Amino acid sequence: MSLEVQKQHDTLIVRVCGEFDLRAADYCRRDIDQKLKTQGAKHILFNLGGVTFIDSSGLGVILGRYRKVTENGGKVAISNVPPRVTRILELSGITRLIPVYANESLALKELA
Amino acid sequence: MRLRNRMKLEFLSRPENVSLARVAVATFATEVDFNLSDLEEIKVAVSEAVSNAIVHGYEGKPTGTVLLTATLYQNELEIVIEDRGRGIADLARALQPGTSSDPERMGLGFVFMKSFMDEVDVWSEAGQGTRVKLVKTLPGELRAQNLAES
Ligand SMILES: Nc1ncnc2c1ncn2[C@@H]1O[C@H](COP(=O)(O)OP(=O)(O)OP(=O)(O)O)[C@@H](O)[C@H]1O
Ligand SMILES: [Mg+2]
Numbered sequence: 001m002s003l004e005v006q007k008q009h010d011t012l013i014v015r016v017c018g019e020f021d022l023r024a025a026d027y028c029r030r031d032i033d034q035k036l037k038t039q040g041a042k043h044i045l046f047n048l049g050g051v052t053f054i055d056s057s058g059l060g061v062i063l064g065r066y067r068k069v070t071e072n073g074g075k076v077a078i079s080n081v082p083p084r085v086t087r088i089l090e091l092s093g094i095t096r097l098i099p100v101y102a103n104e105s106l107a108l109k110e111l112a
Numbered sequence: 113m114r115l116r117n118r119m120k121l122e123f124l125s126r127p128e129n130v131s132l133a134r135v136a137v138a139t140f141a142t143e144v145d146f147n148l149s150d151l152e153e154i155k156v157a158v159s160e161a162v163s164n165a166i167v168h169g170y171e172g173k174p175t176g177t178v179l180l181t182a183t184l185y186q187n188e189l190e191i192v193i194e195d196r197g198r199g200i201a202d203l204a205r206a207l208q209p210g211t212s213s214d215p216e217r218m219g220l221g222f223v224f225m226k227s228f229m230d231e232v233d234v235w236s237e238a239g240q241g242t243r244v245k246l247v248k249t250l251p252g253e254l255r256a257q258n259l260a261e262s
Contacts, residue, residue, distance in 0.1 A: 019131055021127075022130045022167065053131075053134075053155065053159075055159040055163065056160060056217070056218060056224060059218065059220065060216060084149075088156060088224065091224065
């Protein structure tokens with residue numbers, strides 16, 4: 001799996017590619033938290049467009065960042081959900097907490 | 113239940129082996145005409161059970177042994193995942209949706225296993241280890257065909 005992290009205004013855009021599972025989770029959690037701090041971002045946008053597999057470990061990273069960011073008054077959004085990820089995302093209950101957008105620009109508009 | 117095929121996989125409790133386990137089972141299952149979403153669901157369920165063995169059973173220590181057995185019967189695929197880790201003291205509680213012993217986790221593993229498989233059975237004893245049995249019924253058409261053949 002690979003992560004591409006980019007800051008745009010107040011938002012950290014996190015583009016996740018590949019298998020978002022236990023192996024990826026630890027690295028992602030550390031990398032995102034560190035970049036959140038060093039780049040001083042307030043919100044996070046998870047672009048899941050490149051995700052080929054996700055399970056509770058990957059979803060746990062998203063939910064954990066949601067808790068952290070919202071505690072500091074920030075917002076979290078998700079975009080570009082591939083069809084194979086839609087059902088598990090809904091089943092997890094995350095979509096009741098975090099808004100999902102078709103693409104990055106729609107999500108960024110809401111986060112601004 | 114007629115036995116059609118079986119495989120066993122033994123591996124260390126390392127995070128990189130979670131993907132090994134689910135890919136091995138998915139490959140094993142391609143012998144049957146599961147549709148793509150069935151295969152995706154099987155992969156998630158295997159991933160959850162194996163991740164639990166590593167994270168909870170062996171508490172993240174990479175030296176434990178996880179045993180996976182996949183068996184293809186006439187009308188179902190059965191997957192058993194076993195660890196000799198710390199076990200589950202209160203199984204009824206652990207099986208409740210949204211219950212986790214780890215504040216960083218959401219307690220979704222068993223929720224996904226139950227939603228994606230037709231049967232989930234868990235045996236566990238504190239200090240002894242845990243065994244999870246996952247069953248997926250073969251796609252309807254094929255099942256009927258197999259019954260006719262037998
Ligand atoms: N193999 C195991 N050995 C020991 N304890 C286990 C094992 N599998 C599950 N458990 C216990 O059962 C609880 C529930 O498991 P479940 O997979 O549903 O949630 P989780 O692993 O805590 O969170 P998530 O799966 O969302 O990351 C775990 O928190 C853990 O206490
Ligand atoms: Mg779990």
